[in-house]
Amino acid sequence: MEKAYKTMSTAGAGSIVLGIIMIVTGVAAGIITIINGARLLKNKNEITF
Structure with a gap:
């Protein structure tokens, strides 16, 4: 039980950190x-063809 916790x-x-990084990058x-x-x-306007 402790290992799963x-x-x-x-x-x-890790998910929270990844989410923050994705928000900042976005x-x-x-x-x-x-x-x-x-x-x-x-x-x-400076472009001439």
Whole structure:
């Protein structure tokens, strides 16, 4: 019974940490995408064909 409790505690803590890492990575990727999109829109008038 004790072994199962420790395994579940470790797995639960690992899942929480992984979730936090995924949230931070997702937010960072979103911010970078928004910045790049804004730069593209800002500089679109400078393109000549």
